[in-house]
Amino acid sequence: MSQRRGKLAHDVHVFLLALLAGLPGSLITLVLLWTGGSSPKVSWTLSVLVMGVYLGAAFAVRERVTRPLQTVANLLAALREGDYSVRGRGARRGEDPLGEVFLETNALSETLREQRLGALEAGALLTQVMEEIDVSVLTFDAEGTLKLVNRAGERLLGLPRGHLMNQNAVALGLTDLLEGPVPRRLTRTFAVEGGPYELRRGTFRQGGRPHQLVVLADLRLALREEEREAWRKMVRVLSHEINNSLTPIHSISESLRDSLLQVPRAADWEEDAKVGLGIVARRSEALGRFMSAYARLARLPPPKLAPVEVGPWVQRVAALETRLPVEVRPGPTLSVSADGDQLEQLLINLVRNAVEAARERQGRVWISWTVPSPETVEVWVEDEGPGVADTANLFVPFFTTKPEGSGIGLALSRQIAEAHGGSLRLENRTEGPGCRARLRLPLNGAPTRR
CATH class of the missing domain: 1.10.287 (Helix Hairpins)
Structure with missing residues (x-):
C-alpha cells in the first residue's frame, strides 16, 4: 500500500x-x-x-x-484531463450520501462540458472574425515574442504564419509597435504598400502570463472613401449650380438666335434681345459669384493664432447686428488662442443666421458662453425662431433653405472652428422654440472667473 x-x-x-x-x-x-x-x-x-x-x-x-x-x-x-464524457453510476438524491457525491460530480462534469463547449465556440468565432477582418492583429508575450497573428497581419508583414510565430519583435523589426503612446498614427512602411496606420495596444493575460495585443488599422481605405464621398458631394453641388445657370442661358441663346435668323424679324426683337442678354448677364454673374464663393471656401488660410478675449469678441460681433438687438449674457473672463478675424467671421455668420430665424417669429437672440471643462469653452448663439427641420445637410457646402442664401456660411464657420481645434454643432432648443449653435474652442489656460 x-x-x-x-x-x-x-x-x-x-x-x-x-x-x-x-x-x-x-x-x-x-x-x-x-x-x-x-x-x-x-x-x-x-x-x-x-x-x-x-x-x-x-x-x-x-x-x-x-x-x-x-x-x-x-x-x-x-x-x-478534459474528458467530460465519463459519469458515475448510482447517482441519486435521497438519504444515500454516496449517491449524492456521484450526482454532484456528474453535474459538475456536465457544467464543465457546457462551459468548455461555449469557450470552444467563442474561440472559434473569435478566430474566424480575426481571420476575416481587414485589421492586422498581433499578440506578443512579456518577452516580445509573437504568439498570434491573423491573416491581415500576415499580408502586412509579408511572411507566412509559420515564419512569424515565436519570432521576437526585434528580429521582425516591430519593436515600435510595443512602445510609445497609443492610440497614435503610424506612418512607417511594411511589406505591403499602405498607411497611414492607426496603432492601438492593450494587455491581457493568457496562461497566467501577461501579453500585449497590437491592432493596426490601415486608414488609407477609410480616407479614400471619405475623399470619394467629398468628391461626389462637390460634383453634385457644382453640377446643380452650373446647370441652374447654363440651362436658362442656353434656352435664351437659342431664342435669340431664332429671332435673328427670322426673316423678316419681329418688330420687338431688339427689346427681346436686351431682355434676354440681361438675363444671360445676371446668370453669368451669379455663376461667377458661386465659383468665387467656392474658391473662398477652398482657400481658407491657416489661422494666425493670438490671444483673443472672449467677452470683447462677443460684444463686438453683437454690436454689428442692427436688424435686431442681440443680448449678451456674460460668462467667465477668459481668452482663447485663435485668429481674431476668422473668429469674428465665424460668429458673424452664426449671429446673422440666428437673427434671420428670429425675425420670422418676432423672437429674441442672445449669446452666452460657459466652461464645460478646464480645457474648453463653449459659445452659444440661441434664437427663438422656427428651429431646424433637417440638421443632416446644414454643413453641406452651398446647401441653403433661404431664397437668397449662398450656402457657405455654416460650412465656412465649421471649417474655421475645426481649423482652431474646435467644433461647431447646431441643434434645436429643448427649452422652447428656436435653434442653438454650440461653438467649442480650446482654452489657453484655466479661466479667471468673475
Missing part, C-alpha cells in the same frame, strides 16, 4: 479498523470453540471458517469504503 510522509494509506486504516472491530467477536468465538469440548477436527474447521469470515468481512468493508473513493478520484482525474 502507498504511504505518504510515513502515514498509513486511507484503505489500510479502513482495513485495520475493520479488523479491530471484528477482533473481540472472533477471539471470543475461537475461545468458545476450543474450550467447548469439541473434537480438534471440528475446532480447526470452525476456526478456519471464523477466521475466513473475519478477514473476508474486513476486506469487504475496505473495498466498500475505498472503491467509491477510487471511482470519484477517477472521475475527477478525467475532468482534470
Whole structure:
C-alpha cells in the first residue's frame, strides 16, 4: 500500500479498523470453540471458517469504503484531463450520501462540458472574425515574442504564419509597435504598400502570463472613401449650380438666335434681345459669384493664432447686428488662442443666421458662453425662431433653405472652428422654440472667473 510522509494509506486504516472491530467477536468465538469440548477436527474447521469470515468481512468493508473513493478520484482525474464524457453510476438524491457525491460530480462534469463547449465556440468565432477582418492583429508575450497573428497581419508583414510565430519583435523589426503612446498614427512602411496606420495596444493575460495585443488599422481605405464621398458631394453641388445657370442661358441663346435668323424679324426683337442678354448677364454673374464663393471656401488660410478675449469678441460681433438687438449674457473672463478675424467671421455668420430665424417669429437672440471643462469653452448663439427641420445637410457646402442664401456660411464657420481645434454643432432648443449653435474652442489656460 502507498504511504505518504510515513502515514498509513486511507484503505489500510479502513482495513485495520475493520479488523479491530471484528477482533473481540472472533477471539471470543475461537475461545468458545476450543474450550467447548469439541473434537480438534471440528475446532480447526470452525476456526478456519471464523477466521475466513473475519478477514473476508474486513476486506469487504475496505473495498466498500475505498472503491467509491477510487471511482470519484477517477472521475475527477478525467475532468482534470478534459474528458467530460465519463459519469458515475448510482447517482441519486435521497438519504444515500454516496449517491449524492456521484450526482454532484456528474453535474459538475456536465457544467464543465457546457462551459468548455461555449469557450470552444467563442474561440472559434473569435478566430474566424480575426481571420476575416481587414485589421492586422498581433499578440506578443512579456518577452516580445509573437504568439498570434491573423491573416491581415500576415499580408502586412509579408511572411507566412509559420515564419512569424515565436519570432521576437526585434528580429521582425516591430519593436515600435510595443512602445510609445497609443492610440497614435503610424506612418512607417511594411511589406505591403499602405498607411497611414492607426496603432492601438492593450494587455491581457493568457496562461497566467501577461501579453500585449497590437491592432493596426490601415486608414488609407477609410480616407479614400471619405475623399470619394467629398468628391461626389462637390460634383453634385457644382453640377446643380452650373446647370441652374447654363440651362436658362442656353434656352435664351437659342431664342435669340431664332429671332435673328427670322426673316423678316419681329418688330420687338431688339427689346427681346436686351431682355434676354440681361438675363444671360445676371446668370453669368451669379455663376461667377458661386465659383468665387467656392474658391473662398477652398482657400481658407491657416489661422494666425493670438490671444483673443472672449467677452470683447462677443460684444463686438453683437454690436454689428442692427436688424435686431442681440443680448449678451456674460460668462467667465477668459481668452482663447485663435485668429481674431476668422473668429469674428465665424460668429458673424452664426449671429446673422440666428437673427434671420428670429425675425420670422418676432423672437429674441442672445449669446452666452460657459466652461464645460478646464480645457474648453463653449459659445452659444440661441434664437427663438422656427428651429431646424433637417440638421443632416446644414454643413453641406452651398446647401441653403433661404431664397437668397449662398450656402457657405455654416460650412465656412465649421471649417474655421475645426481649423482652431474646435467644433461647431447646431441643434434645436429643448427649452422652447428656436435653434442653438454650440461653438467649442480650446482654452489657453484655466479661466479667471468673475
